[in-house]
Amino acid sequence: MPRGRRNAPCTAPRCKPSCGAKVLTSSPSVIIAGAGIGGLTAALALARNGFRVVVLEQTERLEETGAGIQLSPNATRVLNALGLGADLERHGVVPAGLRVLAATSGREILRMPLGERAAQRYGAPYWLIHRGDLQAALAAAAARMLHITVKLGMHADDFATHANGVTVSARGRAGVVDERGTAFIAADGLWSATRARIGYGEPPRFAGRTAWRALVPAKDVAPQWREPLIRLWLGRDAHLVHYPVKGGNLINVVAIMEDSWNAPGWSEPAARADLMRRFSPRHWTPQALSLIGAPEAWLKWALYDRRPLLSWSQGPIALLGDAAHPMLPYLAQGAAMAIEDAAVAAQCLARMPDDPTAALRAYSAMRRARAWKVQRLAARNGARYHLTGVRAVLRNAMMRALGGAWLLRHYDWLYDWRPPPALSLS
Numbered sequence: 001m002p003r004g005r006r007n008a009p010c011t012a013p014r015c016k017p018s019c020g021a022k023v024l025t026s027s028p029s030v031i032i033a034g035a036g037i038g039g040l041t042a043a044l045a046l047a048r049n050g051f052r053v054v055v056l057e058q059t060e061r062l063e064e065t066g067a068g069i070q071l072s073p074n075a076t077r078v079l080n081a082l083g084l085g086a087d088l089e090r091h092g093v094v095p096a097g098l099r100v101l102a103a104t105s106g107r108e109i110l111r112m113p114l115g116e117r118a119a120q121r122y123g124a125p126y127w128l129i130h131r132g133d134l135q136a137a138l139a140a141a142a143a144r145m146l147h148i149t150v151k152l153g154m155h156a157d158d159f160a161t162h163a164n165g166v167t168v169s170a171r172g173r174a175g176v177v178d179e180r181g182t183a184f185i186a187a188d189g190l191w192s193a194t195r196a197r198i199g200y201g202e203p204p205r206f207a208g209r210t211a212w213r214a215l216v217p218a219k220d221v222a223p224q225w226r227e228p229l230i231r232l233w234l235g236r237d238a239h240l241v242h243y244p245v246k247g248g249n250l251i252n253v254v255a256i257m258e259d260s261w262n263a264p265g266w267s268e269p270a271a272r273a274d275l276m277r278r279f280s281p282r283h284w285t286p287q288a289l290s291l292i293g294a295p296e297a298w299l300k301w302a303l304y305d306r307r308p309l310l311s312w313s314q315g316p317i318a319l320l321g322d323a324a325h326p327m328l329p330y331l332a333q334g335a336a337m338a339i340e341d342a343a344v345a346a347q348c349l350a351r352m353p354d355d356p357t358a359a360l361r362a363y364s365a366m367r368r369a370r371a372w373k374v375q376r377l378a379a380r381n382g383a384r385y386h387l388t389g390v391r392a393v394l395r396n397a398m399m400r401a402l403g404g405a406w407l408l409r410h411y412d413w414l415y416d417w418r419p420p421p422a423l424s425l426s
């Protein structure tokens with residue numbers, strides 16, 4: 001702890017006894033762009049480590065946008081440490097396992113155990129959750145902490161560094177406002193403007209695929225689809241993932257296919273008939289087609305990733321989450337990686353509050369290799385999922401031979417991640 005700074009318990013009148021924050025007597029402040037999953041998690045982790053945090057979010061309201069997100073133990077461990085476990089448990093569903101199925105025959109290729117097995121193996125649960133529930137839980141926790149201010153309707157536009165830190169300019173209804181802090185974290189998502197400003201101007205690259213999503217009331221689907229399982233159907237140039245969310249009341253269905261439509265955005269309305277045309281009964285079992293046919297309303301988004309960045313920080317500025325490492329969804333790790341980033345960034349800043357440049361450089365160095373690996377493996381999974389002909393048959397045979405228990409062990413390096421030793425969140 002640097003001289004002149006002491007850790008004192010939080011005594012803020014608005015804080016609940018469970019807030020757990022330590023406040024540095026002369027708290028440095030951090031500005032975050034983006035109140036998405038990574039930005040809000042970083043705000044909570046920083047506030048717990050004695051920082052004052054201002055979060056600038058461009059949207060006017062944190063609405064329930066998006067659909068299902070998988071939270072593996074590497075992420076839930078962090079969320080639990082931040083005190084969100086009880087809230088998330090209420091909304092989340094614990095999947096008993098992941099079933100991989102062949103789209104043409106409906107035969108099971110593999111079943112990877114999750115549920116109790118994953119919780120025991122990794123010491124943290126696996127949850128299926130609606131992105132909106134996760135964001136709302138994070139936002140509610142942030143609202144309970146006096147040292148976090150979330151400013152909605154503020155688009156972080158520009159920044160300037162100076163001897164004592166950084167000034168971030170944000171545009172809102174009332175004009176441009178400057179926020180001053182010792183560090184600036186850009187958690188502004190896939191299309192991050194800050195990423196370009198720190199020298200990575202190349203835009204995200206389109207992966208040649210789109211994801212279509214829908215939420216179906218559980219009562220409207222066959223009982224088997226309500227089971228707490230993640231089902232992954234591997235088909236010809238397409239795959240389908242579905243699982244329950246919202247405590248089991250809704251089924252999240254995502255169909256991913258080869259496509260040339262590539263507009264930015266998360267929620268473009270899409271026509272069911274268009275989707276059905278792409279899922280031919282020649283290649284998809286009637287059961288899978290019945291599920292795809294159930295929802296009337298679909299939304300779609302184009303899939304992007306990006307070549308890995310050499311560094312995520314520049315002076316007292318750092319990128320976090322999708323801004324730093326946009327990734328394809330085939331390993332279900334986009335949210336988890338943003339949550340891991342948030343924990344490490346906060347802890348690095350807590351260890352070196354007087355030298356945010358060094359702290360954020362350390363954060364970038366600690367995170368890069370892991371995020372690259374996840375980006376790379378996610379892309380590789382995506383290629384495997386859409387194999388056809390003999391190559392698909394060989395893939396299925398190989399997966400059957402290896403089995404689900406092997407697959408879970410194979411992911412130990414991913415799910416058993418913990419914040420580095422000597423760094424703590426609680």
Ligand SMILES: Cc1cc2nc3c(=O)[nH]c(=O)nc-3n(C[C@H](O)[C@H](O)[C@H](O)COP(=O)(O)OP(=O)(O)OC[C@H]3O[C@@H](n4cnc5c(N)ncnc54)[C@H](O)[C@@H]3O)c2cc1C
Pocket residue numbers: 033034035036037038039056057058059065066067068069131154155156157187188189190192193213266320321322323329334335336338
């Ligand atoms: C609306 C939306 C819906 C999504 N739906 C799904 C889904 O259904 N399934 C899924 O797997 N993933 C979804 N995602 C992506 C997923 O949430 C992220 O990939 C993951 O959680 C990584 O989080 P992140 O914090 O890096 O970015 P995000 O969660 O994408 O958050 C980025 C935030 O930054 C804000 N922002 C952007 N630019 C600025 C700026 N200049 N100033 C201030 N704020 C800014 C955005 O409004 C957003 O709130 C969605 C993301 C969004 C934004």
